[in-house]
Amino acid sequence: MAELITADMVIHDVVTKHPETVKVFHGHGLPCTACAVGSRESIAGGARTHRLPPEKLDLLLKDLNAAIKGEPVSVAPKKAPVGRGIPLTMASGSGRKIKHVIAVMSGKGGVGKSLVTGLLAVSLRRQGYRVGVLDADITGPSMARMFGLSAKPTMLPDNRIRPVESRGGIKVISMNMFLGEESDPVIWRGPMVAKAIQQFYSDVEWDQLDFLLVDLPPGTSDAPLTVMQAVVPDGVVIVSSPQLLATMVVKKCINMVRHLKGTIIGVVENMAYFETPSGERYEIFGPSQGAELVAITGAPLLAQLPIDPQVAALCDAGRVEEYESSAYQLLAENFLNTLKIKR
Ligand SMILES: Nc1ncnc2c1ncn2[C@@H]1O[C@H](COP(=O)(O)OP(=O)(O)OP(=O)(O)O)[C@@H](O)[C@H]1O
Known part of the structure; x- marks a missing residue:
């Protein structure tokens, strides 16, 4: 069964494992993947910081889980800002080596x-x-x-x-x-x-x-x-x-x-x-x-x-x-x- 992305997960870990989620975060108004804080912040913490109401957090989680399964998401997946702190994934990395x-x-x-x-x-x-x-x-x-x-x-x-x-x-x-x-x-x-x-x-x-x-x-x-x-x-x-x-x-x-x-x-x-x-x-x-x-x-x-x-x-x-x-x-x-x- 595919892993479920939950609110307590650290943004860094999620985008490192699933780079396709970067655009979803950004589409929901969370630029956390482009910020050094995102390396330690949970999804719930990022949502709080950017004043996302609980129902929007639920929608974000739904979209994140849809994205990793290759399913359509509810927001237009905006291009994330590059070079300002998106944690880079390692070469051929499946997980952190x-x-x-x-x-x-x-x-x-x-x-x-x-x-x-x-x-x-x-x-x-x-x-x-x-x-x-x-x-x-x-x-x-x-x-x-x-x-x-x-x-x-x-x-x-x-x-x-x-x-x-x-x-x-x-x-x-x-x-x-x-x-x-x-x-x-x-x-x-x-x-x-x-x-x-x-x-x-x-x-x-x-x-x-x-x-x-x-x-x-x-x-x-x-x-x-x-x-x-x-x-x-x-x-x-x-x-x-x-x-x-x-x-x-x-x-x-x-x-x-x-x-x-x-x-x-x-x-x-x-x-x-x-x-x-x-x-x-x-x-x-x-x-x-x-x-x-x-x-x-x-x-x-x-x-x-x-x-x-x-x-x-x-x-x-x-x-x-x-x-x-x-x-x-x-x-x-x-x-x-x-x-x-x-x-
Ligand atoms: N404790 C030490 N004893 C003797 N020589 C040293 C010592 N520390 C550094 N050096 C020598 O001083 C020079 C400068 O050291 P190093 O290149 O490590 O500094 P750096 O801070 O990396 O320099 P840069 O600012 O150019 O990056 C080198 O030739 C190095 O071998």
Whole structure:
């Protein structure tokens, strides 16, 4: 028997499973599928928000159930607004194949988002999790280089894309993999960038993953907005450095996540100190701002990472997976504890 759509179901789950219902929602005056809130809102909640009387809610449910059976509906199925948060469906997805989509963000450039993304992926993979990395920094991608990947992604039937797998088994997709030369520039306006990110998420055959880590470019404009509204991550990790300026700009990013009703699962303070071989610590970029970040976000400090020339050298050489560090192990442990994940 076909599944029945009921008022308590989450809009995101309904449209993910039945994309044909997007137009029905919209036809009934509920633009929730184009809003980040729709990812957590029930149908009844959406109806309340948009002041739909009970009899109209009943009619909406009747039409939704008719639509999934291919039967006629009572409203003209309007075209839904695109690109403003309709949760994207995964490639060939019957149900959700990725358990956790986590965005790594910072308002400020160069604080080490990519490094944190890469090393968190490595630590999780070492613990046996199935991990993917989506490099959403379309114009300044770094993931292919960090993992030493020069192969091109394979095109599958139906124009889907198979990501490139690292030596350690991490699935990676990055714009550089599609360029003739690594140094070729990507000179695109915002909508093109947004489209590429959407394709990296929905047209890539990620298969079953425990974690898809999304490395975002700095700032609060097109790319982070696309990820927050269209991909709708389950959580966001904020990366900062102790510099006051970085912290100030990072606050903008925290406010953006809040504004879009995202969940900050933790903060990471990178470049927190430098430790000499004899164990002396120097706070090169000033005293830690970790406590302030915790106070602002209400989320735990997942790690304070040292400046380590070795990690920079390994990233440049495409050998990030060879890096060993207790600080990153702790980052992964705290991350998993925060999410309360068991293998
Ligand atoms: N803790 C660290 N120790 C040593 N080098 C680091 C550390 N963190 C980052 N780096 C180096 O600093 C540079 C910038 O780091 P990264 O690319 O990760 O920053 P980002 O925030 O992703 O930058 P962008 O704003 O360009 O996206 C890289 O060369 C990286 O290897």
